[in-house]
Amino acid sequence: MGRTLQLMAVALMAAPTLHYAAEPARTFAAVVHQSNPTHNLRFADLLSLFEGAIREWPNGSGVVLVERDPGSAPFQYLMGRLLNTTPGEYKRRLQNIEYRGETPVSIKILNSDAAACQFVFNVPSSIAVVETGSLASPGCAGIQVLQIDGKLPGEKGYRLK
């Protein structure tokens, strides 16, 4: 009986791990408005944009960052992988920019990739990171997927994954 319980406990503990391992690797895409003349972005510049170090596009228009809600995969990716930070540290960093007397970072938070795409569709100076899988949805039609270091999602060497 004890042995059975032990096995059940091990199985329960392993279940989330097995589920995670079976999940296909997610890739993400940086999307901007169709009219944005930037088609290719360096990985370092993407980091600088989302860290608030770059707050203007080359044409002088202010960057609006579109981020997903904290529980979402794009947000987790943004914090954990792309920026290698935590929500708390990110908040401290953005407040620090404002505290230095610099132009504050403009951020829009949306709770679905479709809403993020729609926002980008409507606001020419915005940029969002969404899951690549969402790009096929009708909500993400009519926006531009940026090349990162010259690579599009799915190409070998693409870095947003």
Add this chain to the structure above:
Amino acid sequence: MPTKKAGESTSTAANADASTQIGASPPGDNASRFNFHGYADAGFQRNVDGNTKKFELGEIDLFGTERLSPHWTALMELVFETDNQTLVAQVPVNVERLLLQYRGNDFFNADIGSYRTAIGYYSTAYLRGSWLQTAISRPKMFAFEDDGGFLPLHAVGVSLNGRIPSGELNLHYVVEGGSSRNYGNTAGLALNESFNRAINVAIYSQPRAIPGLEIGLSTYHDLFSPAAGFALDRSVWMLHFVYVRGRVEFLNEGMLIGLKDGYLGSGTGLGFYSQLAYRIASSWKPYARVEYLNVYGTGIESTAKARPFEPWKTVYTGGVRYELTDSIALKVELGREADYLRPIYISAAVQLAFTF
């Protein structure tokens, strides 16, 4: 202009939790925007200045900006300095900054009013608002003017700043002209507050290829009057090398300060600090800092006479910052300080710092 739809969140910026947002609508609109942040802290200190043991309410920092038009912003920072409070009625209120900012473009901006001098990095990056800085204590070279500090951290005048077209180097400039704080204030008699030609020029690079890296140099000059009848030529050269990104915070600043008087002679101070912090797990950030200062003198201001006025020689600080929530940090810190006139002492402090 987008309309608000279901599913949109419009929490504001830096007040909110994780999802920091400043300005729900895209820039360029004419809407007035008010942003406010407050910073405060409370803690316990043992031996921090060599001989005390007390609970302490730190300082309350109220910071706000109001966008008046697409190009003009008003910025105000008020600080209630409760840290030296003995009687409630004696809490000093300090107008830390009061600025009218003109935001022309990336290349030209102007701040008019009471500003923090762009001397080095720490002066403009953290100085107040203990939640913003990783450690409990700030580097000693950035002690405030009214707290025995020798760097001119505040001035009233005009500060021009912006980017310099420089490609990958991503250079920025700051040119400031004004009157530094406390000019003549310690004179006692014959108070003479006049334009003291406080000029500061700073240049720094934030290389595009290495996000988080900043390397800069600043040179500051003014007439400094520590006592009635004295007007010393003061010059401050600062060099900084800073990397703040991801888990790492690596701050390094070097300082060369010179005070010169035709009669007294001259004094030179040479100092630096280096601070390294590294986040482990999601909430813990241990840090360590080393600080050093030495002075040399010539003429009447000989080295032997100048050294007793040197506020510290070496300081070693270590601690850890733990994020209780996105807005509250608990910090624990130990320090070891060596001065010329006092025996070496160990200090300890615990602090709860928060933003609201």
